[in-house]
Amino acid sequence: MAPTLLRPLAHATALGVVALTALAASLLGQPALAHAAAASLPVTITNDTGVNGPVYVYILGEDTAAAPGTRLGHVDASGAFQPWPAVAPGAPVEAPDVALTGPSDGSAVTLQVPANISGRIYYSVGEKLRFQLVRTGHGTTGLVQPGPWNAGDSTAHVLFDWVELTHNGTGHPTPGLWINSTQVDQLAVPARVDVVNRAGARESAGAMVPGGRQSVIDTLRADPAWSRTIVTGPNGRILRVLAPGHATSAGLLSPTYLDPAIARAWDAYRTRTLTVRPFPERPEVAFFGRTEGDVLSFTDAAGATVAAFQRPSSTDVWGCEGATNGLGNAALPNDQTTGPISRTLCAALNRGTLGTSAVEPVTDPAAFYPASDTLNLYSAAVHAAMVDGRAYAFAFDDVGGHESLVHEPRPARIELTLQSLGGGAEPTPTPTPTGSPEPTPTPAPTPAPDRDAALEVVLGPDHPGWATLTLGEGTEPGLVSVAVSGGRTSTVAVNGPGSVRVDLTGPTGTRLVTLTSSAALGGASLALPASATPPAPSPTATPTPTPTPTATPASTPSPAPTGTPAPEDAATHAVEIAAGAPGWATLELGAGTAPGLVTVAVEGGSTATVAVGGPGLVRTDLSAPAGSRLVRVTSTGAVGRVAIHLP
Missing domain, CATH: 2.60.110.10 (Thaumatin)
Incomplete structure (x- = not known):
């Protein structure tokens, strides 16, 4: 981002x-x-x-x-x-x-x-x-x-x-x-x-x-x-508790959550007029809105159209941006019409009063946040x-x-x-069960799956900046954040149990690596490349590193000469992200791709880094609001032909 x-x-x-x-x-x-x-x-x-x-x-x-x-x-x-x-x-x-x-x-x-x-x-x-x-x-x-x-x-x-x-x-x-x-x-x-x-x-x-x-x-x-x-x-x-706009962009709240309430509000003014009086000190200034199609248009007292608003998305409303800026406006205008109307509409949509009110803003807090299956519960x-x-x-x-x-x-x-x-304030310790002369007849409930894990690794001076993350049974598809203490934090998409190559860039010495997933995590272990393993034994098992997170075989590119860093390269693609998209995609890297760290930056959305071993397929975070988006792919090594496959 x-x-x-x-x-x-x-x-x-x-x-x-x-x-x-x-x-x-x-x-x-x-x-x-x-x-x-x-x-x-x-x-x-x-x-x-x-x-x-x-x-x-x-x-x-x-x-x-x-x-x-x-x-x-x-x-x-x-x-x-x-x-x-x-x-x-x-x-x-x-x-x-x-x-x-x-x-x-x-x-x-x-x-x-x-x-x-x-x-x-x-x-x-x-x-x-x-x-x-x-x-x-x-x-x-x-x-x-x-x-x-x-x-x-x-x-x-x-x-x-x-x-x-x-x-x-x-x-x-x-x-x-x-x-x-x-x-x-x-x-x-x-x-x-x-x-x-x-x-x-x-x-x-x-x-x-x-x-x-x-x-x-x-x-x-x-x-x-x-x-x-x-x-x-x-x-x-x-x-923390994330506000809904950030929760949506992080994939933690449905991107269409508020859409039904927005649609009801827009539909309400097809047959009746919404009056907006945005200036408390000047109640005589009023604008009058009616909906036609998906556009809510406003006129002034003389009947001239002064502002119009396409029906916004949930993301637009959470951030009071996008379509709430008014038709044709990339940013909120600094004026006496569209800007004040926009502020009023956005507040009313967040508070749940738009659609039932005849005049906005509603100022009585007792009318805010009416019981509904779609409301800004956070606010x-x-x-x-x-x-x-x-x-x-x-x-x-x-x-x-x-x-x-x-x-x-x-x-x-x-x-x-x-x-x-x-x-x-503090983590709640697991209570120690007290002794009992009678066995408990009911088995203990299955604990909720973990979404976090912390591992300790020792990074040597020749560490290449990546490792193999192995996730055990119980791991669900999702986005896993890998944070190295004092080093880099990256995100990788996983399909479930298995191994995936991850960015593990950090200073030499003992480092805490924190894993955080958007879904359940099974057992987790990190394996450093054999050539980079320091003399001290690593606290995790060291299986043979998997070059890519998929089983798709690919030809091995010619290695760069010893001591010569791989050249940087980049590619830009346009993708169409549908409403309700799962937030990931498969990145296909063609012949000529060198091992390295690939960054995938989505216009107006996520930025993720994934380690690749060469040509092949890798699943990556691709989160952004619905619509046409530019995706820029950059790498620390050479990149061959790039293709992005949406689910």
Whole structure:
């Protein structure tokens, strides 16, 4: 999946994405403000998670008063903004470690947030986060944000979350603080935000009720359609619940889940009119919608057509993007018609009011999330777990004022409390059975199949970067993520029990390899190539490596000369992905393909890496929204003719 670049308050603010972007852009024409004259804000972070282990904090964002070319960066321990270093064009590179020491469980630390910054405060528990930098098309340094819902992301097994903020100094035309908790992408570590102003008044947002995180988990676990959106780490700890858009792209929620509700909503306005009043402060401004075919069109008071919307897909609605941007728009317009109507429609579809309402937005939360076999159960559960019912559970949850945001024009300090993780805080140990004089007459139930495994390997200096993964009985078809501690994470598609060659790139020494599958895993073992096995015995059996994950024989290509790396090569294909596609395909590599690591990147979808031994067939992740997609295949070795076979 394409890197996610840091942008000001991505997804959610009370100003709305468009308005806030305009606010940040307005700074570009302002004279640079002296940082010495701009007051910083103390932020006290309290750890009430109940989880043992270190906490790391990252204050990252855009310095809106800095010179062009140095606008993205991080805040150091002294509270000063530091721009990211310049990087060369090409692939993303590892960012410097800019972690700040956070509070241990039951304690607090105070850090400083400078003025004129817009971005995020990340906090991770137990492990540090790894960020990457990339050269942008404008010649500046961009930040690749963590995306644990993406296959192969380095943060997939890290417990972390963030809040979003914009802090404008007193010299700014609109000074003040905007800060919010967010569950637009995931719910992992809930945080209560408190802002105290200069008069001593306090305002809070984002607080969950006691046990709130666990109640969200329990609600989704009880629904078979949503239960797989709960992500558990290798040690049994629940790391996060994915928002439906990311869960869909990861293959954990049906890509057509919301389609019936969307169709009902569009059909409802074939015979009656939908009135949209998007501006609470200007109720006289109204737009009138009717459906014809699959298009919901809106007219203004004069009868002129001002906006039209093709019936969106579930994925469009989860992300408030795609077809919800309006016909002919690749992005949401920054205007006074299509943009505001789009926000209103997307909120209504997520809240389940569109189709039954005559006027939108509906602002009474009692009408939200009516009982249905297709509703945004994630958003409903998150809002239900909040003390005040307010949350950012989808991109435009601020429609009607239901977002978890604090806006303070004269802030004095910020308090950020990492709340208890409840029953998911630590792995639940298996209870030890007590002795009993009577044998238990009923056999124990079959345990649920594992989806995670952890193996230890020793990588020698001549390790070629791959290994053979053997999966035993009980393994079901699915996508297996292979994460090497301190090294690379890759994804491979498996058909069931058997052997498959996997990427195993990492530094020399003893390494933990974590396997995570979208389906059940049987017994797992890793076999290093015989030439790369270090003198110390490997903890796993070492069968003869299988050159490809299929039994299809293929001619062996001429090896590259000793010591000469195989040339890089690439191919691009167009494929048509149908709605409900299983998320994988068979990649056929023809004569001339050299052994190496092949990356398969789908436009707007997944990116997977698979090790190949030469020509042959290999099953690969191919997840993306339905439609025509470009698939780019690149390899560390030469690639012969490439063909992609969909199921």
